Amino acid sequence: GAGVSQSPSNKVTEKGKDVELRCDPISGHTALYWYRQSLGQGLEFLIYFQGNSAPDKSGLPSDRFSAERTGGSVSTLTIQRTQQEDSAVYLCASSPGLLAVTDTQYFGPGTRLTVL
Amino acid sequence: AQSVSQHNHHVILSEAASLELGCNYSYGGTVNLFWYVQYPGQHLQLLLKYFSGDPLVKGIKGFEAEFIKSKFSFNLRKPSVQWSDTAEYFCAVNGYAGNNRKLIWGLGTSLAVNP
Numbered sequence: 001g002a003g004v005s006q007s008p009s010n011k012v013t014e015k016g017k018d019v020e021l022r023c024d025p026i027s028g029h030t031a032l033y034w035y036r037q038s039l040g041q042g043l044e045f046l047i048y049f050q051g052n053s054a055p056d057k058s059g060l061p062s063d064r065f066s067a068e069r070t071g072g073s074v075s076t077l078t079i080q081r082t083q084q085e086d087s088a089v090y091l092c093a094s095s096p097g098l099l100a101v102t103d104t105q106y107f108g109p110g111t112r113l114t115v116l
Numbered sequence: 117a118q119s120v121s122q123h124n125h126h127v128i129l130s131e132a133a134s135l136e137l138g139c140n141y142s143y144g145g146t147v148n149l150f151w152y153v154q155y156p157g158q159h160l161q162l163l164l165k166y167f168s169g170d171p172l173v174k175g176i177k178g179f180e181a182e183f184i185k186s187k188f189s190f191n192l193r194k195p196s197v198q199w200s201d202t203a204e205y206f207c208a209v210n211g212y213a214g215n216n217r218k219l220i221w222g223l224g225t226s227l228a229v230n231p
Contacts, residue, residue, distance in 0.1 A: 031217060042120075043206070045218040056218060091160070095217070102167055103217060107152075107160040 002026065004108035006092050012114045013082055021077045021111045023092030031097030032075050033105060034067060035059075038088040046090075049075060050097055082115045089113070118143045120207050122222035129197050130230050137192040137225050139181075139207035147209050149190040150219065151181055154204040163205070166190065177201070199231045 005024045013019050025032050034046040045059040049069045060066070064083075069075040079086055089112050093105040123138035141147065151163040164175025171183040181192045190207060207222040 033218070035219075035221075042223040043208075043219070043221040045220070048217050059218065097217075103148075104150075104162060104165060105219060106162070109159040 004092055004094050004106055006090075006108040006111050008111060009109065010112045010114075012116065014116050015084060016081055018078065018080045019082055019113065021079075021090050021092075021113070023075045023077070023094075023108060025073065025075070025092070025094030026106060029094035029096055029106075030072065031095040031103065031105075032069060033093040033095075034075070034077050035091045035093065036088045037091060037110070043091065046077070079113075082113075084115045087113055087115045118209070118220045120209055120220050120222040122205075122207050122225050124225045125223065126226045126228075128228045128230065131199055132196050133229075135192070135194040135197045135201070135227070137205055137207075137227070139190045139192065139222060140188050141190065141207075141209045141220070142188065143209050143211070143220070145211060147211065149181075149183060150208045150210075151175065151179070151190070151192050152206045152208060154206070156203065160206070163192070197227075197229050199229050201227060202229045203227060 007022045032049040035043045037043045047067050048056040051072045052069050064080045067077045089110040091110045092108045095103045095105045119142045121140045149166040152160045153163045154160050164173050166173045166183045174180045179194050183190050204224050206224045208219040210219050
């Protein structure tokens with residue numbers, strides 16, 4: 001079946017502009033996650049959705065970052081007033097989400113964001 | 117604080133050499149442990165995982181990992197590497213139960229296998 005898809009694959013924007021990144025999870029997966037991978041750093045958790053609600057948004061670095069999920073499926077990560085330090089690869093993952101004890105996250109290809 | 121430490125940042129091996137990549141974690145409570153791999157130009161893929169039971173877990177492509185609870189370790193091993201194993205390897209951990217689903221990641225180990 002289809003895996004997690006993300007769009008765009010690459011995004012170049014100017015400092016101060018807003019960007020939207022999209023994630024389509026695996027069909028039927030109730031849990032969805034956003035991570036970011038910056039140069040020289042590991043993957044950082046941003047936010048986790050179960051259905052349309054976000055029980056854990058502890059990783060969002062500032063109030064410029066927001067995310068939503070609609071219909072228990074597609075999610076959008078929005079970064080307002082982008083800064084150069086926002087440049088990173090933004091990864092989305094989904095998981096069946098039913099049981100924490102056996103949940104495995106499956107990752108999309110990522111969106112490479114470059115802020116000039 | 118929750119953290120994952122991968123000891124080797126860059127590893128270079130010749131084909132047929134044995135591989136062991138170290139991973140230690142700091143996490144309160146029972147954990148799930150994962151190794152993910154990212155081949156050049158591809159996205160992250162699950163290599164293997166440990167949830168419970170036998171601490172020696174086997175994954176795809178001949179990889180295995182051993183969970184040693186007393187050492188807070190989950191080292192990845194392969195007896196004989198191939199050129200196609202050239203990739204970035206990431207160790208990750210999350211909580212065993214409850215709503216704590218986020219993965220805590222190591223910085224990754226870049227493996228280069230020379231033919």
